[in-house]
Amino acid sequence: MARLPDGDPAPPDGALPSGALAGLRDAPFGVYIHVPFCASRCGYCDFNTYVPGEGGAEAVAGYADALIAELRLARRVLGDDAPAAATVFFGGGTPTLLPPEELARILAAVGEHLGIEDGAEITTEANPESVGPAELTALREAGFTRISLGMQSAVPSVLATLNRQHSPGRAAQAAADARAAGFDQVSLDLIYGAPGETAADWETSLHAATAARPTHVSTYSLVVEPGTLLAAQVRRGEVQVPGEEVIVERFETADRVLAAAGYDWYETCSWAVDEAARCRHNLGYWSGGNWWGAGPGAHSHVGGVRWWNALHPRTWAAHVQAGTSPAAGRETPDDDAVRLERVMLGLRLRDGIALEVLTPSGRAAAARQLDEGLLDREAHAAGRAALTQAGRLLADPVCVALAA
Numbered sequence: 001m002a003r004l005p006d007g008d009p010a011p012p013d014g015a016l017p018s019g020a021l022a023g024l025r026d027a028p029f030g031v032y033i034h035v036p037f038c039a040s041r042c043g044y045c046d047f048n049t050y051v052p053g054e055g056g057a058e059a060v061a062g063y064a065d066a067l068i069a070e071l072r073l074a075r076r077v078l079g080d081d082a083p084a085a086a087t088v089f090f091g092g093g094t095p096t097l098l099p100p101e102e103l104a105r106i107l108a109a110v111g112e113h114l115g116i117e118d119g120a121e122i123t124t125e126a127n128p129e130s131v132g133p134a135e136l137t138a139l140r141e142a143g144f145t146r147i148s149l150g151m152q153s154a155v156p157s158v159l160a161t162l163n164r165q166h167s168p169g170r171a172a173q174a175a176a177d178a179r180a181a182g183f184d185q186v187s188l189d190l191i192y193g194a195p196g197e198t199a200a201d202w203e204t205s206l207h208a209a210t211a212a213r214p215t216h217v218s219t220y221s222l223v224v225e226p227g228t229l230l231a232a233q234v235r236r237g238e239v240q241v242p243g244e245e246v247i248v249e250r251f252e253t254a255d256r257v258l259a260a261a262g263y264d265w266y267e268t269c270s271w272a273v274d275e276a277a278r279c280r281h282n283l284g285y286w287s288g289g290n291w292w293g294a295g296p297g298a299h300s301h302v303g304g305v306r307w308w309n310a311l312h313p314r315t316w317a318a319h320v321q322a323g324t325s326p327a328a329g330r331e332t333p334d335d336d337a338v339r340l341e342r343v344m345l346g347l348r349l350r351d352g353i354a355l356e357v358l359t360p361s362g363r364a365a366a367a368r369q370l371d372e373g374l375l376d377r378e379a380h381a382a383g384r385a386a387l388t389q390a391g392r393l394l395a396d397p398v399c400v401a402l403a404a
Contacts, residue, residue, distance in 0.1 A: 020303030034295030352386030
């Protein structure tokens with residue numbers, strides 16, 4: 001289940017060092033809104049989410065008011081000179097379990113208290129069964145510009161293994177409904193590597209996703225997280241997860257099928273039909289931007305300072321409604337940690353990172369990995385370190401070597 005990192009205590013008023021605030025306008029600014037409620041829990045999920053009966057889901061009725069209280073706190077902390085949000089992302093959980101009018105009210109409060117740039121990307125995640133034409137039309141009219149649907153699979157047996165509630169064709173219908181409602185940007189998420197999934201199953205899901213004509217597709221390898229139902233099933237021997245060679249084959253299949261359908265990869269697990277379809281909010285994370293994360297368990301970053309909110313909705317809400325910071329801890333990473341993160345996040349992107357940001361040891365490692373086929377020669381000649389397909393499969397060790 002969700003765990004918070006260790007860190008230093010955060011001040012009750014949430015105040016940030018002046019140096020952190022001074023850098024606010026040097027990078028894109030985004031707002032993340034966490035809605036931690038789900039109708040049911042998927043067996044692989046270890047996110048900070050709550051389902052009926054777990055104590056916390058009953059807080060749905062007053063949740064928008066608590067989020068708006070944190071947005072008021074954000075304005076006090078950031079000050080009047082902070083830039084307006086270039087992106088707003090509602091994630092979860094299942095944000096669309098809140099009524100559209102509540103999501104609209106929260107979004108309006110982001111504009112009122114923090115500001116939203118003209119032309120901003122405004123995304124909400126949704127499970128396919130949680131939205132229909134009426135809800136999608138209301139969300140589009142409220143100002144949402146992008147929707148990310150959790151398709152995960154188009155194969156009934158795989159959906160059952162993942163404990164997903166929607167039917168195989170529901171995600172495609174939701175994507176069509178979103179386009180009809182006026183959403184120009186529609187994303188589908190897929191998961192590969194589920195117990196019992198075959199190579200044919202995975203190709204079926206990929207072709208079903210591309211046939212739905214989304215502008216963006218993300219694929220994720222299933223990870224067995226401690227404390228989840230899936231982890232217990234694996235431990236008891238009830239299911240078996242595929243080996244590394246299968247995961248590699250699934251990744252290569254995704255790259256092949258999506259490329260053939262007209263999608264270009266721009267981040268390790270993300271493909272888009274064009275540059276406009278790339279997720280600008282996530283690009284802000286990967287390029288070292290600033291963001292305020294509102295909601296229980298949400299993480300924030302401003303000017304090199306990172307903090308994270310209390311996990312439980314009741315604990316978080318009690319703080320924000322009292323006008324105090326809900327942060328459970330915070331940290332200011334040292335230079336080595338910042339460099340490692342900069343390399344790891346930058347290498348996720350197709351353009352990679354400039355070789356000049358690497359230490360001499362990192363540049364030597366880049367030369368070795370170039371010879372091993374893990375880094376792209378054309379990018380290297382242009383002064384950048386960028387992963388090949390083989391490098392994307394070994395991204396973590398490559399990153400560690402380059403960050404040395």
